[in-house]
Amino acid sequence: MAKTKQEKLDAKAEKQYYRSHKKSHKLSFGDVTFNVIDYVFFGVFTLLCFFPFYFLFINTISNNDLVQRGQITFYPKGINFDNYIAMLNVSDLGNAFLISIARTIIGTIVMVLATAFVGYLVTKKEMWGRKFWYRFLVITMYFNAGTIPWFLNMSMLGLTNNFLAYIIPGIVAPYNIILVKTYIESIPGELEESALIDGAGFFTVWRKIIFPLSKPILATIAIFGAVGHWNSFTDSLILMQNAPELFTLQHRLYIYLNTSSNLAQVMSTGGSAASNAAASMMNQKVLKYTISMVTVIPILVVYPFMNRYFEKGIMLGAVKG
Amino acid sequence: MKYEISSKEKRAEVVLWISRVATFLSVFLLFFPQASPTRITSLIGKNVSLFTSAVSYGTLTSEMGRALNRGWLSYFSITILYIGAVLILLGIIAAVVCACTSLGNLRLKKFGMPFGVGGALAAILGLVLVYISYTQVLLTDRPEKVEPSFPGGFFVYAFLILVILITSIITLIMLPKADKNEKFYMEPKFKLFLMFLPFAMLCFVFSYLPLYGWRYAFFDYSAGGTLSADNFVGFKWFTNLFQSEATKADVVRVLRNTLAMSGLGIATSWLPMAFAIFLNEIKVGWFKRIVQTFTTIPNFISWVLVYAIALAIFSTDGFINTAFGGDTNYLMGNHLIWLKMLAWGTWKGIGWSAIIYIAGISGIDQQLYEAATVDGAGRFQKMWHVTVPGLLPTYFVMLLMSVANVLSNGMDQYLVFKNAQNVSTIEVLDLYVYTLGIQNGNIPLSTVIGMVKSVVSVVLLFGANGISKAIRGESIV
Numbered sequence: 001m002a003k004t005k006q007e008k009l010d011a012k013a014e015k016q017y018y019r020s021h022k023k024s025h026k027l028s029f030g031d032v033t034f035n036v037i038d039y040v041f042f043g044v045f046t047l048l049c050f051f052p053f054y055f056l057f058i059n060t061i062s063n064n065d066l067v068q069r070g071q072i073t074f075y076p077k078g079i080n081f082d083n084y085i086a087m088l089n090v091s092d093l094g095n096a097f098l099i100s101i102a103r104t105i106i107g108t109i110v111m112v113l114a115t116a117f118v119g120y121l122v123t124k125k126e127m128w129g130r131k132f133w134y135r136f137l138v139i140t141m142y143f144n145a146g147t148i149p150w151f152l153n154m155s156m157l158g159l160t161n162n163f164l165a166y167i168i169p170g171i172v173a174p175y176n177i178i179l180v181k182t183y184i185e186s187i188p189g190e191l192e193e194s195a196l197i198d199g200a201g202f203f204t205v206w207r208k209i210i211f212p213l214s215k216p217i218l219a220t221i222a223i224f225g226a227v228g229h230w231n232s233f234t235d236s237l238i239l240m241q242n243a244p245e246l247f248t249l250q251h252r253l254y255i256y257l258n259t260s261s262n263l264a265q266v267m268s269t270g271g272s273a274a275s276n277a278a279a280s281m282m283n284q285k286v287l288k289y290t291i292s293m294v295t296v297i298p299i300l301v302v303y304p305f306m307n308r309y310f311e312k313g314i315m316l317g318a319v320k321g
Numbered sequence: 322m323k324y325e326i327s328s329k330e331k332r333a334e335v336v337l338w339i340s341r342v343a344t345f346l347s348v349f350l351l352f353f354p355q356a357s358p359t360r361i362t363s364l365i366g367k368n369v370s371l372f373t374s375a376v377s378y379g380t381l382t383s384e385m386g387r388a389l390n391r392g393w394l395s396y397f398s399i400t401i402l403y404i405g406a407v408l409i410l411l412g413i414i415a416a417v418v419c420a421c422t423s424l425g426n427l428r429l430k431k432f433g434m435p436f437g438v439g440g441a442l443a444a445i446l447g448l449v450l451v452y453i454s455y456t457q458v459l460l461t462d463r464p465e466k467v468e469p470s471f472p473g474g475f476f477v478y479a480f481l482i483l484v485i486l487i488t489s490i491i492t493l494i495m496l497p498k499a500d501k502n503e504k505f506y507m508e509p510k511f512k513l514f515l516m517f518l519p520f521a522m523l524c525f526v527f528s529y530l531p532l533y534g535w536r537y538a539f540f541d542y543s544a545g546g547t548l549s550a551d552n553f554v555g556f557k558w559f560t561n562l563f564q565s566e567a568t569k570a571d572v573v574r575v576l577r578n579t580l581a582m583s584g585l586g587i588a589t590s591w592l593p594m595a596f597a598i599f600l601n602e603i604k605v606g607w608f609k610r611i612v613q614t615f616t617t618i619p620n621f622i623s624w625v626l627v628y629a630i631a632l633a634i635f636s637t638d639g640f641i642n643t644a645f646g647g648d649t650n651y652l653m654g655n656h657l658i659w660l661k662m663l664a665w666g667t668w669k670g671i672g673w674s675a676i677i678y679i680a681g682i683s684g685i686d687q688q689l690y691e692a693a694t695v696d697g698a699g700r701f702q703k704m705w706h707v708t709v710p711g712l713l714p715t716y717f718v719m720l721l722m723s724v725a726n727v728l729s730n731g732m733d734q735y736l737v738f739k740n741a742q743n744v745s746t747i748e749v750l751d752l753y754v755y756t757l758g759i760q761n762g763n764i765p766l767s768t769v770i771g772m773v774k775s776v777v778s779v780v781l782l783f784g785a786n787g788i789s790k791a792i793r794g795e796s797i798v
Contacts (some may be wrong), residue, residue: 028385034602038599038602038603039603041599042599042608042612045612045616046616049615049618049668049672050610050615052630052633052634053618053630056629056630065615070643071639071643073640073643074644089382090587117520118520121450121513121517121520124509124513126509126510126513127510127513127514128510128513128514130513133517133521136521136524137520137521137524139526140528142779142782143775143778143779144528144775145531145532145534145775146768146775147732147754147771148534148538148754148758148764148768148771149532149535149768149771150531150534151759152368152531152537152764153527153530153533155368156352156354156368156370156372158372158373158376158379158380160380161379168527169524170636172520172524172527172528174524202509202516203516230623231623231626232623233623233624233733234732234733234736238755239760241751243464250623250625250626251625254737257625257628257632259738280409285638288633289633292629292630293624295623295626295629296622296626299618299621303618303621307617310374
């Protein structure tokens with residue numbers, strides 16, 4: 001007991017010593033100027049990154065007339081959430097939202113499972129032609145045929161105006177496969193070997209041992225995959241030309257942003273009577289802001305949870321070698 | 322546990338290889354429209370392969386709506402054709418099962434062979450249906466519209482399927498009876514390979530097969546047209562790139578935009594490193610965390626959303642104008658558009674790109690800093706002489722990658738910010754290819770441009786890799 005007390009005292013003394021030492025160390029004028037500039041710069045830049053989202057948000061929850069007159073700049077007035085409720089009645093938006101959610105969830109799950117499995121397979125030295133097949137996958141990262149051949153190929157495969165076009169091409173993701181392979185190679189091999197000797201098949205070993213052990217890296221690629229799916233826009237633009245019901249939310253937002261003048265016209269393209277009524281309650285500006293918020297909110301909501309995986313992901317990418 | 326191969330099995334192995342090759346070819350040719358046995362009239366799109374015919378009835382019939390409505394073609398014949406295509410596809414899938422199991426032990430082979438026979442029979446039935454459909458189509462009263470033609474692919478598939486049928490039957494007879502007590506077994510190397518095969522197929526179909534689309538560069542092709550010896554034009558579109566004044570002017574303009582914006586990007590590629598170094602000088606933990614969190618967010622939103630934000634802030638009724646008065650739409654016009662695009666790119670990406678350098682800084686040996694302090698180095702000297710050299714290798718890799726990507730700045734950003742007034746200065750190569758090919762339907766020329774771009778990019782990448790190898794002894798790809 002006494003000893004721990006003594007230790008505490010020591011620690012306290014040490015702290016005090018450092019504090020006084022720090023104080024006695026005078027900051028030069030240059031240091032102070034530098035610090036001020038540094039803090040101000042980062043403060044301002046952070047505001048620049050934060051304010052646009054805040055601005056959109058306060059405009060969507062304020063009184064619509066004030067928004068239209070441009071009187072909402074720094075804080076909301078007349079707070080209400082009617083705009084978001086009205087959004088629920090705009091049918092093509094709800095549909096686009098569902099499409100985006102569906103492709104994000106299905107696409108990510110399929111991609112992660114496939115990547116986890118392929119990443120495991122390419123670590124197996126016994127595989128027939130492993131080196132060749134691994135290169136066969138990896139080399140595709142460095143070339144692509146171009147937009148037009150890609151589009152013609154997709155249409156040849158029957159993947160235009162087809163929901164599967166969002167899912168299937170993303171199943172094999174070479175970069176993610178490299179990440180998973182590198183990770184699995186860092187797992188000690190004994191567990192797997194003993195399981196194989198016990199007569200377990202490769203698939204069982206993967207499912208029972210490798211997959212649970214590689215969860216951290218899978219979480220990382222899942223997050224990147226999900227963000228990619230959610231933000232994906234050109235595939236909807238190019239491949240779904242004749243299937244408006246399959247447009248993603250990003251594509252819808254793009255259409256809304258570009259329809260400049262006539263609100264009624266926006267709504268009449270695929271909108272029902274109910275959605276027209278809902279839209280007429282909002283003015284065009286508010287409509288755009290609200291759709292933008294609806295599109296960005298999912299990202300902002302999951303962002304804090306995915307934050308901790310970022311660094312891991314980007315560092316693994318850097319050392320891929 | 323390695324199983325013994327009898328001499329009979331060894332002899333059967335030769336036949337099996339023939340069968341496997343035939344199966345492989347029949348799968349491979351599924352994706353090539355020219356080899357499709359189903360193209361019995363010119364009303365079937367020239368981009369429709371056997372695979373398309375079997376999986377998508379809609380694509381198969383997409384160009385024959387009028388013919389079907391007017392009765393030039395009977396629904397019966399097309400339905401028969403579709404069923405035939407499905408049967409051929411299913412037959413080939415069964416043949417694939419047979420080819421896969423043939424890599425296993427005797428029991429597994431014996432198990433799989435009936436699939437080969439059955440599959441081949443189903444595919445033959447499919448071919449017969451296709452032929453019936455063809456005879457139906459021949460009966461049309463408007464042959465000049467329907468243009469029936471007997472597809473060469475029919476013979477190719479008839480041959481391949483016969484080979485599969487015969488080899489399967491031969492092996493079935495040749496192979497000795499399997500011991501009922503014997504377990505299904507396959508060598509691990511083949512087992513692993515077969516597990517991998519579906520993914521290799523996907524990779525082939527989505528990454529390699531599009532290269533076959535480069536053939537459009539050598540034809541006078543418009544959507545729905547044909548690729549044949551008649552409109553083969555050799556390198557016409559390539560020379561057009563240099564000879565047609567209009568095209569040349571366009572390409573030069575687009576290239577200038579591309580290189581200018583990529584060049585600006587490369588010239589400012591040190592910004593994330595500086596961002597990280599200066600952020601590292603901030604010693605207040607919570608402030609640092611807040612800065613890092615908020616500056617990373619923009620990386621995770623799409624360019625469409627960035628544009629939505631741009632509208633909210635900079636358009637006529639946006640934040641700038643309402644808060645400070647005025648009615649300028651900063652998004653129209655092409656004034657300083659390259660710099661504006663650079664600014665948006667930086668806003669979106671800098672916090673994210675800095676992460677790798679922040680991690681790099683924490684990896685620098687602390688003793689270096691201590692030694693520098695002992696030697697009397699001040700704060701800036703330490704930043705310049707310790708931190709910067711520590712990060713340079715990473716920066717070098719990033720720089721080389723951005724040089725290799727000089728022609729590919731993506732189209733999202735420029736597509737969303739494009740408008741009638743700034744289109745001439747904002748259009749980059751990727752966007753131009755999209756506009757030209759997808760919107761204006763000039764498929765050959767846009768394919769040519771895409772081809773040249775892909776080839777140049779690959780050359781640049783390997784050039785950059787070579788430089789990296791020569792200077793640092795490490796490759797970047």
